[in-house]
Amino acid sequence: MREHTAVRAALPQRHPLLLVDRVLESDPGIGLVAVKAVTANEPCYAGVRDGADERAHHYPPSLIIESLGQAAALLWLDGATLPGDGAVLMFAGARDFSFDGAVLPGDVLRHRVRLDIVVAGTAFATGETWVGHRRVAAVRSLIATRRPVRPADPVRPPDPAPALGADRHDRDDARSS
Template identity: 50%
Template sequence: MLEYAELTAILPHRHPILQIDRVLEVEPGRRIVAVKAVTGTEPCFAGLTDGLPASAYAFPPALIVESLGQAGAALWVLSARAGGDEPRGTLVFGAARDFRFAGAAYPGDVMRHEVVVESLKPNSAVMRGETWVGDRRIAVVGSMLAVARPESELAAGPTD
């Protein structure tokens, strides 16, 4: 198990962008189970007016994707470290295919992400995963791609 402080040591994200709270299980090179507690104090709920229906407090799908992707990033880093290496450069979420939403998460829910490795290379990772709230599966991703890019490529400005 990895606690929040340990996650901040392996992922560059910080509040309010860090979207996983704890890793419950990890099998480097194979799978990870991570959780994110959704609270009413999330920045995405700031400014909502009183009297809105409960559906207004659904955690945004884009943040579910981000949270699932961060679980995958943690798996990639932990897998590389277990093999005596590190991904080279900054991890970048590249793409997700076959993403389906079958429900939502609300304040008070704990999302559980289960991510499985399809392929790990030094500069890329392909994974698939699911997000659950209790016994309800709320999201599925058929595949997601992440790449590692050198800082010099990310910091470059527009070219002429």
């Protein structure tokens, strides 16, 4: 089992987009089971009014995809010997995603991911997300890649603003010449 502090150490995401709480099982390079507890305090629920119907409380599918992708990244990082080149892991895409049910506050997402192959710094994985005994999502292909970090271009300060009224004085000077 990998506790939350180890998950934080492995992934670059931070609140509010760190969407894996704990790793329950890991077979490095093969498969992983991770969990994420959905609470009513999630930023996605900030605008939900009192008395709103259940649909307003459905956890966004995009966050399920991101959470499952983070679980897959943990699997890849756990089973790989990556060069210390400063490259970052990036979620590249998901294909053949299906959603089989709603997720609500109080549910615990259990992601089961399997690493299929890693080719030239790009990993392909499959996975499912469960709430209890109910499958809520499945993906046939999650794709992640490692890319080098480029140093940021130097930021050039903006040109200083002309002094207040400078244009008027310039025109007056031009007329008097």
